[in-house]
Amino acid sequence: MSLQKQVSVEKFKSKRAKLGIVGLGYVGLPLMLRYNAIGYNVLGIDIDESKVERLNAGQSYIEHIAAEKVLAARQSGFEATTDFSRASECDALILCVPTPLNKYREPDMSFVINTTDALKPYVRSGQVISLESTTYPGTTEEELLPRIQESGLVVGEDIFLVYSPEREDPGNPDFETRTIPKVIGGHTPACLEVGIALYEQAIDRVVPVSSTKAAEMTKLLENIHRAVNIGLVNEMKIVADRMGIDIFEVVDAAATKPFGFTAYYPGPGLGGHCIPIDPFYLTWKAREYGLHTRFIELSGEVNQAMPEYVVGKLMDGLNDQGKPLKGSKVLVLGIAYKKNVDDMRESPSVEIMELLEAKGCDIAYSDPHVPVFPKMREHHFTLSSEPVTAQNLARFDAVVLATDHDKFDYKLISDNCKLIVDSRGKYRQPAAHIIKA
The missing domain is CATH 1.10.1040.10 (N-(1-d-carboxylethyl)-l-norvaline Dehydrogenase; domain 2)
Known part of the structure; x- marks a missing residue:
């Protein structure tokens, strides 16, 4: 065992290492809380000043993560910053940044590349750098490896590079960060060994694979x-x-x-x-x-055609009632991408809203997890969640059940809506005013 590898492994096993988590969203924040809870000194790094301010004030901006947990982490040493130069303090840098698609449906690697470039001046001997963002096979070798090597450090001897895909499932009460097995691949065997030492302290089961490419393909x-x-x-x-x-x-x-x-x-x-x-x-x-x-x-x-299919079903339902789609008041129930969370990323509900708006509908939404329509990169609505009351439901010509949150009163909805387009199969009994979509 090389001296640097031995020092790094022992630091992680003894919990003397300081960890840097870069990107404090749905993946990075739970990971921070887990490492903090088992006694590590954790530094959070994010470009979003409002997130950093809220975390340092002991607040949470993710619904299923309680503010009390963030406050406890703060009180036990966790700190968030926008200062990338502080990456040099950390023995591990875990990258949890977005990897969306561009308008041509091609990988947008700008977040990964820009983050790596921002960290590059501050990497040092003894660090392990782990990418957790979902990406194509070869990203770690093609994008991270050459940038890290520019420092003159030898990957596998002086500094260690791994890929370990996130497996978070927001809102799932049956699993948490600790209990979800962690796949990990290293650029070299030494990288893998140091990466395992990093993750096995916090995760019940670590699953090593032969390379970063294999880990990327697994995800x-x-x-x-x-x-x-x-x-x-x-x-x-x-x-x-x-x-x-x-x-x-x-x-x-x-x-x-x-x-x-x-x-x-x-x-x-x-x-x-x-x-x-x-x-x-x-x-x-x-x-x-x-x-x-x-x-x-x-x-x-x-799958991309499904929002159009739902809108088509709505058109048919309104047509049967002698109403045009244009000018109809339509309430979309649930705009998060899945039930019982506040996560709006790539939500088909939003695409349905846009399709309906483009066809001249008077659009509103109701979501107990999303009180105000958030600022999004591609979607823009200045709306707030409508109350689900008998009186309010009766105002709409139709409702589209897009996300089946448990907090919805489905009997109240059925009893007071003129037309329901059910895309989630919540209403199993046939009814004249319910259309399955």
């Missing part, structure tokens, strides 16, 4: 598996609907098979920071190798 496979299966069941939903069959009843029945079947349920499209995006990372990279990932791209086309 893509996990999410593409979901995207493809959701695309399949969304397509089957359309077929079943045309045949007069309830797809939710069918999936429930199929799920009783104790082997060889996993239940996936249809919806209004894909949302979140991974499932709608990750397939495009692989299809983009595959083209470099002369490959065309037809199966993956087809599922993407199916």
Whole structure:
């Protein structure tokens, strides 16, 4: 064991290491809380001054993360900063930054590249740098490795480079950061050894793989598996609907098979920071190798068409009542990308809102987790959440159930709405004013 590797491993195992978490969002913030809770000195680094100010004041800006936890972390030594030069204080730098798509549906690596460039002057011997952002196979080697090597440090001897994909599932009460197994790949065997020492203190099970590329591909496979299966069941939903069959009843029945079947349920499209995006990372990279990932791209086309399908169902429902879509008052129920969270990233609900607005609808929304429509990079609505009361529901010509939060009173909604377009299968009993979408 090289001396530097030995020193680094022992620092992590003894919890004498200081950790820097770069990007304090849905991935970075829970990771910070976990490391802080087990006794590490943690520094949070983010470019968003408002986030840093709120964290340093002991406040949370993510609904499912209690402010009390942030305050406790603050009181036990956690600090947030926008000063990237302080990265030199840290023995580990864990990068949890966004990897969205650009307008051409190609990987936007600007956050990863800009963050690495901002850290580059401050990297030093003994550090481990871990990328957790979901990305295409080869990112760690092609983007991070050459930038780190510019410092003159030898990766695998002086400094250590790993890729360990995040696996957060916001709002899922059955799992937390500690209990979700952590896949990790190192640029060299020494990098992997130091990376394991970093993560095994905080995570119950660490799963080493042979390379950073294998770890990057693992994350893509996990999410593409979901995207493809959701695309399949969304397509089957359309077929079943045309045949007069309830797809939710069918999936429930199929799920009783104790082997060889996993239940996936249809919806209004894909949302979140991974499932709608990750397939495009692989299809983009595959083209470099002369490959065309037809199966993956087809599922993407199916899922992207779902908001239009929901709007089409709404048009049919209004038409049956002698009302045009243009000028109708429509309430979208739930604008987070999935139930019981406040996460708006890539939410199909927002796309439905935009489609309806473009067709002349008078749009409103109700979401108990999103009281005011947030500032987003691509979507702009100046709206606040409508109260779900009998009197207010009766004002609308139709409601579109886009995200099935548990906080909604579904009986109240059914009793007081003229028309419900249900894209989540919450209403299983047929009713004249409920359309399954």
